[in-house]
Amino acid sequence: MPDVQSxxxxxxxxxxxxxxxxxxxxxxQTAELLRSVISQQRVPHTNQAGALIDAVRAVxxxxxxxxxxxxxxxxxxxxxxxxxxxxxxxxxxxxxxxxGLSAASDDEDxxxxxxxxxxxxxxxxxxxRSTLRPPSLQxxxxxxxxxxGVPQTSSSGGESEGKSRSADKGSRGRKxxxxxxxxxxxxxREITDCHEEIAEQAVEHIxxxxxxxxxxxxxTVLEFLCAAKxxxxxxxxxxAEGAPRYQGHLLAKDLAARGLQTTVxxxxxxxxxISRVNMVIVGAHAVMANGGVVAPVGLxxxxxxxxxxxxxxxxxxxxxxxxxLYPHNPEVLLNEMRSxxxxxxxxxxxxxxxxxxxxxxxxxxxxxxxxxxxxxxxLFITDTGGHNPSYMYRLIADYYSADDLVVKRRPTTGS
Amino acid sequence: xxxxxxxxxxxxxxxxxxxxxxxxxxxxxTSDWLAQAQAAVAQNPDDNGVSGTQVRVSDPDKPFSVIDxxxxxxxxxxxxxxxxxxxxxxxVIRNSQATTMMELEIELKKASDSLKAxxxxxxxxxDTTSISxxxxxxxxxxxxxxxxxxEYEDFNSGKSRLIERAEKFGEISYKxxxxxxxxxxxxxxDGCTILVHGFSRVVFEVLKLAAQNKKLFRVFxxxxxxxxxxxxxxxxxxxxxxxxxxxxxxxxxxxxDEVDMVLVGADGVVESGGIINMMGTYQIALVAHxxxxxxxxxAESYKFARLYxxxxxxLAPALRPIGFGVPIPSKVEVEKxxxxxxxxxxxxxxxxxxxxxxxxxxxxxxxxxxL
Numbered sequence: 001m002p003d004v005q006s007x008x009x010x011x012x013x014x015x016x017x018x019x020x021x022x023x024x025x026x027x028x029q030t031a032e033l034l035r036s037v038i039s040q041q042r043v044p045h046t047n048q049a050g051a052l053i054d055a056v057r058a059v060x061x062x063x064x065x066x067x068x069x070x071x072x073x074x075x076x077x078x079x080x081x082x083x084x085x086x087x088x089x090x091x092x093x094x095x096x097x098x099x100g101l102s103a104a105s106d107d108e109d110x111x112x113x114x115x116x117x118x119x120x121x122x123x124x125x126x127x128x129r130s131t132l133r134p135p136s137l138q139x140x141x142x143x144x145x146x147x148x149g150v151p152q153t154s155s156s157g158g159e160s161e162g163k164s165r166s167a168d169k170g171s172r173g174r175k176x177x178x179x180x181x182x183x184x185x186x187x188x189r190e191i192t193d194c195h196e197e198i199a200e201q202a203v204e205h206i207x208x209x210x211x212x213x214x215x216x217x218x219x220t221v222l223e224f225l226c227a228a229k230x231x232x233x234x235x236x237x238x239x240a241e242g243a244p245r246y247q248g249h250l251l252a253k254d255l256a257a258r259g260l261q262t263t264v265x266x267x268x269x270x271x272x273x274i275s276r277v278n279m280v281i282v283g284a285h286a287v288m289a290n291g292g293v294v295a296p297v298g299l300x301x302x303x304x305x306x307x308x309x310x311x312x313x314x315x316x317x318x319x320x321x322x323x324x325l326y327p328h329n330p331e332v333l334l335n336e337m338r339s340x341x342x343x344x345x346x347x348x349x350x351x352x353x354x355x356x357x358x359x360x361x362x363x364x365x366x367x368x369x370x371x372x373x374x375x376x377x378x379l380f381i382t383d384t385g386g387h388n389p390s391y392m393y394r395l396i397a398d399y400y401s402a403d404d405l406v407v408k409r410r411p412t413t414g415s
Numbered sequence: 416x417x418x419x420x421x422x423x424x425x426x427x428x429x430x431x432x433x434x435x436x437x438x439x440x441x442x443x444x445t446s447d448w449l450a451q452a453q454a455a456v457a458q459n460p461d462d463n464g465v466s467g468t469q470v471r472v473s474d475p476d477k478p479f480s481v482i483d484x485x486x487x488x489x490x491x492x493x494x495x496x497x498x499x500x501x502x503x504x505x506x507v508i509r510n511s512q513a514t515t516m517m518e519l520e521i522e523l524k525k526a527s528d529s530l531k532a533x534x535x536x537x538x539x540x541x542d543t544t545s546i547s548x549x550x551x552x553x554x555x556x557x558x559x560x561x562x563x564x565x566e567y568e569d570f571n572s573g574k575s576r577l578i579e580r581a582e583k584f585g586e587i588s589y590k591x592x593x594x595x596x597x598x599x600x601x602x603x604x605d606g607c608t609i610l611v612h613g614f615s616r617v618v619f620e621v622l623k624l625a626a627q628n629k630k631l632f633r634v635f636x637x638x639x640x641x642x643x644x645x646x647x648x649x650x651x652x653x654x655x656x657x658x659x660x661x662x663x664x665x666x667x668x669x670x671x672d673e674v675d676m677v678l679v680g681a682d683g684v685v686e687s688g689g690i691i692n693m694m695g696t697y698q699i700a701l702v703a704h705x706x707x708x709x710x711x712x713x714a715e716s717y718k719f720a721r722l723y724x725x726x727x728x729x730l731a732p733a734l735r736p737i738g739f740g741v742p743i744p745s746k747v748e749v750e751k752x753x754x755x756x757x758x759x760x761x762x763x764x765x766x767x768x769x770x771x772x773x774x775x776x777x778x779x780x781x782x783x784x785x786l
Binding site: 289290291326328390391393394402 | 601602604709764770771772773774775
C-alpha cells in the first residue's frame with residue numbers, strides 16, 4: 001500500500017515540474033490520487049460526507065495551485081466533490097425512503113421502491129440531483145436557506161446534511177465511502193474510455209471524399225479519424241504541423257501508418273488551404289463554461305480562417321476537459337510560456353539573447369495556448385454526443401455542483 | 416426643493432407610471448443636479464428607514480383593493496417592482512375569505528390579472544407594460560399552483576406559508592443583488608473601464624462591491640436622457656471615490672474604444688435571452704458588438720419574463736415625458752418610448768442570482784418553470 005501522504009506530496013511536485021502534462025494524464029492521475037485519499041481517510045460517525053469533502057478539498061487545493069494551467073486537475077477535483085455530495089444525498093434519500101416505506105406505503109413512488117430496492121436508486125438519484133442542481137427559477141421562492149444562502153455560508157450543503165442526520169447509522173460511513181470509491185472508479189474508466197466514446201461518433205460526421213484539416217496532435221483526433229477509416233470512409237487529412245512543437249508530424253506519421261491519405265502543411269498555409277477543406281477537427285486543452293476553448297497555440301487562427309470560408313470547426317473533448325469557470329477569471333487567463341529553445345537554437349542565438357551584456361535584446365515569447373471564442377466553434381463532440389457551444393453550461397450543471405465552483409476558490413485567495 | 420424633485424408627478428394616464436416612479440427615485444430633475452441629488456440622498460437615508468420598517472396597516476373600513484396595496488408598496492424607493500407585486504398578492508391571500516385552495520387560486524388569478532391589466536378608464540392606471548411586474552406575478556402564481564409543500568398540509572397553514580414566502584421575497588430580491596455583485600467581481604479587473612447606461616440598483620451594487628474590494632477601475636456613465644438617471648449614478652459613484660466620466664448619450668460610439676466592457680441592468684429578460692431595458696441600451700450593445708467589446712447584463716432572475724419580442728415595436732411601448740427645453744411645434748412628433756429590446760446575439764453574458772448565464776440559458780430556465 002503506497003503511503004498517501006507521500007503521493008500527495010509527490011504529485012503536485014511532478015505537476016509543478018511539468019513532468020506530467022496533458023489533460024488526460026493529469027485528469028486520470030488526479031482521480032487516482034483522490035481515490036486513495038478517500039480510501040485512506042478515516043470517516044467519523046457524524047458528518048461523514050463533510051469529512052471526505054474537506055479531505056478532498058485540501059488535497060485538491062494543493063493540486064490546483066501546483067499547476068493552475070492544467071484545468072483538468074481542477075475539473076476532476078470538482079467532479080469528485082460532486083460525486084461525494086451526490087452519493088451522500090442518495091444514501092440519505094434512501095434512508096428516508098426506507099423509513100417512509102415502513103410507516104406508510106400508499107404513495108406510488110414508495111411502492112415502486114419496495115418492489116425494486118436496487119433499481120429505485122436511479123429515482124432517488126434523480127430526486128437528489130434536483131437538490132444538488134444549481135439554483136433555478138423554480139426553487140427561487142421555495143427554500144430560502146438553500147437557494148440564497150449557499151454561496152455565502154462557508155459550511156457547504158453536504159456538511160449540514162451530514163450534521164442533521166448524524167448518529168443513527170454506524171455502517172453508513174463504510175457504505176458511503178464504498179459508493180464514492182465505486183463512483184470515482186467509474187470516473188476513471190470514463191476518462192480512459194473517452195476516446196472510444198468520441199470515436200464511435202466519427203461516421204456521423206465524416207463522409208466520403210471529404211477533406212479534413214487538423215492542427216497539432218491529439219490522441220482523440222487520431223482515434224476519431226481512424227474510427228472513420230475503419231468504417232470504410234475514404235477521406236483526406238491535412239495536418240498543420242503545429243509549430244513550435246511540431247506534433248503534427250507525429251500525427252501525420254500515425255495517420256499514414258494506418259493508411260489514411262495524409263498531407264502535411266505548415267501552419268502558415270492554413271488559410272491558403274482552407275477553401276479546399278470540408279471540416280476542421282481539432283482537440284482541445286479545456287472547454288470553458290461559456291463554450292470557449294483553450295486549445296494549442298495556432299488554433300484561433302485556424303478557427304478564424306474556417307469562419308472566413310464557412311467551414312465547420314469541430315472540437316473533440318472528453319468530459320474531463322469541461323471546465324466550470326469562465327475564461328474572464330484572471331487565473332484562467334494564465335497562459336503557459338514555454339522555453340525559447342523550442343523556437344531558437346541557443347548556440348546560434350546566444351549572443352543576441354544575452355541582454356545582460358548589452359549585445360542584443362532578442363526576446364522570445366512562446367505561449368502554449370490559444371483561446372478560441374465560442375462563436376467560432378460550430379460543434380463540440382464529447383463522450384455524451386455532439387453539443388452546441390451554448391449548451392455547455394447544461395453539461396456543467398450535470399457534472400459539477402454549484403457549491404464547489406465558488407468554495408474552491410475562496411480558500412486559495414483567503415490563505 | 417421638494418416640489419422640483421417631484422416634478423413629473425402630475426398623474427397623466429398616458430405616461431408609464433413605472434418610469435414615472437423610477438424618475439422620482441433615480442432621476443435628477445433640475446439642471447442644478449449635483450446639489451439636488453446630494454440633498455435628496457441626504458434626505459433619503461431616514462426616508463428609507465421609515466418606509467422600510469413601516470408596516471402597512473390596512474384600513475378595515477375601506478374595501479381591500481390589490482391595486483391600492485400595490486401602489487403603496489411601489490412607492491418605496493428600495494423595493495423592486497416585482498417585490499411590490501408579490502407583496503400585493505400576499506395581501507390578497509391575507510385578506511382572502513377563501514376556504515379552499517381552488518378558491519384562493521381563482522382569487523389570486525383575478526388579482527394578478529387586475530395588476531397586469533387595470534381598467535383603462537382608471538385615473539390611477541399605471542404601467543400595464545411593466546415587465547418585472549408581470550414576471551413577478553407569474554412567478555408567484557406559479558409557485559402557488561405548483562408548490563408541493565402545500566399538498567399535504569391543511570389549508571390555513573398552507574396559506575400562512577404562502578404569505579410568509581411572499582414576505583420573504585423582498586429579502587430574496589435583496590440577497591439576489593448581493594449574489595450578483597459577488598459573481599460579477601471576477602469580471603472586473605484592475606485598470607478596466609466600464610460603460611454603464613442608466614441607473615440600475617444591481618449594477619450599482621456590483622460597482623460598489625468592486626470599489627469596496629479595492630479594485631481599480633473607472634466608469635463611463637451615460638447621461639440617460641430624459642430622466643437623467645445616469646447623472647444620479649455618477650453622483651453615487653463619485654461618493655465611492657470611483658473615477659467617473661459622464662457622457663452624453665450620443666457620445667457612446669466616440670468613447671467605445673476606451674471601454675473594456677459594457678455593464679447594464681435590465682427591466683426584463685425575455686425568453687430569447689435578450690433584454691428589455693432603458694432606451695439606448697440596444698444602440699450601445701450594437702456599438703459594443705461591432706467593436707468586439709463584451710456586453711454584460713446584471714439582472715435578478717425574477718425579471719425573467721415569458722415574452723418573445725420579435726422586434727422593437729413588438730412590445731407595448733412604455734411612454735414617458737421628454738423635455739426639450741424649448742417648445743416643440745405641435746406638428747412635430749416626439750418618440751416617447753422609454754425602453755428598447757436588445758436581441759441576445761449582442762449580449763455576452765448575464766449575471767443573475769442563478770449564476771453567470773449565457774443568453775440561451777434564460778429560455779431553458781423559463782421552460783423548466785412554466786412547461
